[in-house]
Amino acid sequence: MAVLMDETLRRGGSSERTETSVKPPPAVRPTQGSGPPAVDWAELVERIQGGDPRGMEQLYAVFSRGVRFYLCRQLGPEELEDRVHDTFLIVVQAIRRGELRDPNRLMGFVRTVVRRQVAAHIDRAVHLRKGQIELHAGLAISDQRSDPEQELMARQKVELMEKVLRSVSRRDREILTRFYLLEQTQEQICREMKLTETQFRLLKSRAKARFGELGKRRLQRRFPLWGGRNSAQAAH
Amino acid sequence: MPSPEEAHPSDQTLEQYALDRLPEEQTAELEEHLLVCPACQDRLAETDAFIQATRQAAHNFMMLPPSRWALIGARLARWASHPAPVWAAAAALLLALVVLLPRLLLPPLQPAAPALTILLSATRGAEALALNSAPAGRPLRVIWDAAGLSEAACCRIEVVDARGGLLLGEELRGPAASAGLRLPGLSRGTYWIRLYALPPGQGLLREFGLRVE
Numbered sequence: 001m002a003v004l005m006d007e008t009l010r011r012g013g014s015s016e017r018t019e020t021s022v023k024p025p026p027a028v029r030p031t032q033g034s035g036p037p038a039v040d041w042a043e044l045v046e047r048i049q050g051g052d053p054r055g056m057e058q059l060y061a062v063f064s065r066g067v068r069f070y071l072c073r074q075l076g077p078e079e080l081e082d083r084v085h086d087t088f089l090i091v092v093q094a095i096r097r098g099e100l101r102d103p104n105r106l107m108g109f110v111r112t113v114v115r116r117q118v119a120a121h122i123d124r125a126v127h128l129r130k131g132q133i134e135l136h137a138g139l140a141i142s143d144q145r146s147d148p149e150q151e152l153m154a155r156q157k158v159e160l161m162e163k164v165l166r167s168v169s170r171r172d173r174e175i176l177t178r179f180y181l182l183e184q185t186q187e188q189i190c191r192e193m194k195l196t197e198t199q200f201r202l203l204k205s206r207a208k209a210r211f212g213e214l215g216k217r218r219l220q221r222r223f224p225l226w227g228g229r230n231s232a233q234a235a236h
Numbered sequence: 237m238p239s240p241e242e243a244h245p246s247d248q249t250l251e252q253y254a255l256d257r258l259p260e261e262q263t264a265e266l267e268e269h270l271l272v273c274p275a276c277q278d279r280l281a282e283t284d285a286f287i288q289a290t291r292q293a294a295h296n297f298m299m300l301p302p303s304r305w306a307l308i309g310a311r312l313a314r315w316a317s318h319p320a321p322v323w324a325a326a327a328a329l330l331l332a333l334v335v336l337l338p339r340l341l342l343p344p345l346q347p348a349a350p351a352l353t354i355l356l357s358a359t360r361g362a363e364a365l366a367l368n369s370a371p372a373g374r375p376l377r378v379i380w381d382a383a384g385l386s387e388a389a390c391c392r393i394e395v396v397d398a399r400g401g402l403l404l405g406e407e408l409r410g411p412a413a414s415a416g417l418r419l420p421g422l423s424r425g426t427y428w429i430r431l432y433a434l435p436p437g438q439g440l441l442r443e444f445g446l447r448v449e
Contacts, residue, residue: 036269036272036273037272039272062272063271063272065274065277066270066271066272066273066274066277067271069270069277069280069281070267070270070271073280073284107268107269107271107272108264108268110271111264111267111268111271114271154288154289157285157288157289158289158292158293158296159293160289161286161289161290161292161293162293162296162297164293165290165293165294165297170306173294173297176290176294177294177297177298180255180287180290180291180294181290181291181294181295181298183255185257201248204251205247207290208286211286211289211290
């Protein structure tokens with residue numbers, strides 16, 4: 001799902017960022033790097049309430065990537081654009097109806113709408129499944145599988161992690177297995193395996209670092225000129 | 237103080253969220269931040285990928301049949317999990333066996349006894365046969381009756397066992413020929429002590445029988 005989401009976000013997110021960088025709406029001040037933009041929520045809400053098309057544009061610029069990310073993470077890429085569109089429609093209509101009393105709570109309001117969207121989708125899916133069982137009808141079921149390239153990437157990540165797990169001691173492997181696979185709590189693992197909280201955190205961060213390092217190495221093997229080209233450009 | 241949309245969550249908070257273990261009030265704050273922070277969206281995507289890969293890899297490892305060494309290790313670990321008194325008792329038992337078993341199985345060690353003097357007697361010259369007796373395992377000093385033996389011809393002495401195997405051969409000249417011979421502790425059996433005239437090939441002078449019991 002995470003692999004799938006990376007790609008979806010890249011597709012959906014790049015155009016928006018270009019748009020905002022060309023003509024930043026007045027209520028949105030881009031920040032350094034990829035951190036959250038500084039937004040004047042009151043001004044933004046006022047524009048939407050006043051029917052200013054730039055208000056819609058600002059709202060989309062601030063929230064579209066996040067809404068897409070949340071929906072994709074929860075429901076997958078299926079009909080993602082429609083869901084994002086519906087979400088913005090609901091938010092804008094609610095703001096225009098004056099349902100958002102405190103403009104500073106706009107983030108919380110958008111979150112509530114998105115969560116309701118997710119809940120409604122799950123509810124629909126449950127009913128659909130029940131109907132299918134009752135009717136025994138061959139209704140269309142969407143294919144939730146990722147495409148072959150994404151499946152390959154996911155498989156490669158698992159291989160990397162297997163390599164990481166092979167490189168650590170049996171005890172460390174057991175700790176990671178207990179935490180991530182068997183979903184035991186940190187407290188339980190520390191108690192049963194006689195670990196301090198620091199040791200536990202250190203082990204996890206080391207495993208993550210190793211995973212990231214192996215991933216980078218594999219990327220460099222696949223694109224050996226990448227690093228060289230960058231350094232050449234830097235030299236010029 | 238940074239506003240909720242500006243404060244980036246820690247890696248641990250993101251991981252707890254990804255594992256669905258974050259308390260609701262923190263979840264609300266985090267999700268609001270995630271809605272407007274692309275950097276944290278990327279971090280969460282990476283965390284999700286790590287967790288998913290770790291779960292699958294750990295699952296694959298669990299599905300592998302255990303190696304022989306792992307089985308041995310597990311068995312040892314099971315033994316090691318016994319309480320300390322059990323180990324103490326086992327160690328005491330082992331020590332007792334190490335100390336006591338040799339004492340039970342092996343003959344008791346004798347203190348170094350002084351050599352026992354045996355006077356070998358022969359009454360009929362070379363044909364004389366006299367079986368003297370001696371205790372087993374004790375050093376002996378055998379002396380013989382040197383009457384009638386010429387000092388010039390005396391002598392080479394040999395000790396053989398019942399099957400004729402040579403245990404000791406020595407030449408004794410002059411007064412030493414009548415002083416006797418020291419023998420180490422012998423095991424049970426019959427031995428022959430023979431005195432030959434010198435130079436070699438001159439014949440047997442005496443033969444004494446010795447029964448060690």
